[in-house]
Amino acid sequence: MVQSSSIGWAYDPEILTTMGNAFDHACDCLPVQFRGSDNLRRKLALHIIREINDGESDPTRLVHSAVSSLLVWSLGSDAEWRVGFRALESYLRDKELAGAWFPTAH
Numbered sequence: 262m263v264q265s266s267s268i269g270w271a272y273d274p275e276i277l278t279t280m281g282n283a284f285d286h287a288c289d290c291l292p293v294q295f296r297g298s299d300n301l302r303r304k305l306a307l308h309i310i311r312e313i314n315d316g317e318s319d320p321t322r323l324v325h326s327a328v329s330s331l332l333v334w335s336l337g338s339d340a341e342w343r344v345g346f347r348a349l350e351s352y353l354r355d356k357e358l359a360g361a362w363f364p365t366a367h
Contacts, residue, residue, distance in 0.1 A: 270314060283309050283323035290328050304331060 272280070287305045288296060295301055308327040317323060 272313070276313060276318065279318060279320050279323070280309055280313055283320045283327065286320070286324045287327040290324070291331075301331060 284306055287309070288302060291298075291301060305327045308330045309323050312323055312326055317326070
């Protein structure tokens with residue numbers, strides 16, 4: 262990753278792949294009724310970009326962090342969001358306990 266004065270950041274192909282995979286997995290964690298939300302997808306993407314720019318490159322931590330940021334954000338949202346995100350929180354808890362975020366490379 263190289264910072265450029267005219268465009269902000271330029272990412273190498275490996276980092277772009279990591280970002281894309283983390284984004285896809287984070288979107289898959291959204292409750293079905295929210296997966297089409299451009300606003301939530303944008304929030305996930307921007308969070309992942311910020312984390313990458315801060316030096317994080319572990320895909321699992323990127324997903325956890327991005328989805329967790331939505332949970333924190335949703336605490337201040339209306340009741341409809343809270344109901345949907347209770348389902349997300351439960352899903353994440355199950356995934357984390359099962360160790361199913363990403364396949365482990367051996």
